[in-house]
Amino acid sequence: MKKLLILMTLLAFTSSIFALSGEIVYAEGTVDIKTLGGTLEYGDIGMPVETGESVITGYDGYAELEMEDGSTIKVNEDSVFKLESLNDEEGKSKNSFQLILGSAKYKFARTVKDEEPMISTPSTVCGLRGTEFTVFSGLDGSALYAVEEGAVAVSARGKEVRLGAEQGVKVAAGSQPGEPYSILRGQLDYSTFRLESQAAFWEDPAGSVYALMEQLLDFARKADNYQKNFEVQKEILGELDKKLEGLDGEERKDFYREVIFPAEIKTSGMRQNVRYYALSAFSMRRFMLGNMYVQMNTSFVHKRNDPVYLDFMDAYGEFMKYFEKRIVPYLLGADIYENRNES
């Protein structure tokens, strides 16, 4: 129990050391913040957004976040954006900006280069080498990146595509990035991408769920791997603690500072990564699969025996089976709900 407490404390400690926090500097329409504790709060100007929290905009919503390093993130309507962090092998934290659904425009400060964040949608990852670009994440799991200034490298399914200024690339659901194409500044039409993504979903609703399921399993594998590493590292830490008990005075202090503390940071980072991948799967499941489910059940409210609906529900059931088995063990009740500031 003591060890767990130490790790939990370290988890919070490492998060606060390396995490990038932001603040809402402009908001209009419906903007909610899903906090770390699971609370849903109305987002307003001046509200802080911390690592682990999500900005959720309604169909009429829009929010601008300013990060403490001067970078800005504009979250457009009907979008879900999450601020996260992921740890490397040494336990050093890297900021991660996840666009689960909808669209967001990023403008990074020049100074961010030393600590460049990871940009992602549920199915793609983008290495940041540029300063200004927009990301779209569609209902069917597709994504679109459009660069205005600088350069980015978009990766999905083991293929990386590099984009320069005024270039974009589409990544179809469950696919590698396509060929880059020219996008003139200010000429990008998100509504077309949104319609195409909706159309792709309606063309094959069950297929869209299976594409999400592949991503789910990828998240689950990564969470499992970090969990295994975490368990091993915990044992190593236990051995180191025993060794520490046999030391006294300065030798003990030095051993703690030079050996134990870095090992604790590394261990807590691994646990944090387990949660990172579990929560990535959870967000994808909540907002992408959830939207699909609502659309299918309302559209087919009078046709629940239609084969298209039944195929979708079969796929949905499969997805949920894996989700319950592979992801739920890493989730907490607070990920669902804790308290709400309302009467």
Place this chain on the structure above:
Amino acid sequence: MVSCASLGSVKEGDALDVVTLINGGEAKILMEHSRLPFVYRQEILDSDAQLRLLWEGLKDGGFVPGESVLKTFRQVRPGDSSLFSETWEVRTWFDLVIREEDRLAQVVTSQGNLYMILRPVGGRDYGILAFKEGK
């Protein structure tokens, strides 16, 4: 189950009011009554955009329950989560969200049974926490 005194109570008529709103295609008013996180059948909705998808979707899908009769109106019980889903998420939602003053309503309509969970809001009004249409 969390207790929260002095919030008033929901009435049987509130459940029938929800049906009237659905019959009238009043998606916007239904959205205003809905509380997040919201259970729709097996899913937990977590944004206004999702509530809009639900209520506009039912309206666009031509869902009109028609004449309705209230069959059940009672305090929510722990096992009621299975009316919606057996998943961990829905069970957890029931454990953490449901309060003593919340009521489960079962309404019989020409389109089958409707289940909803209502909560008193601000003394006189009601909030919709969960909804399920189907047989």
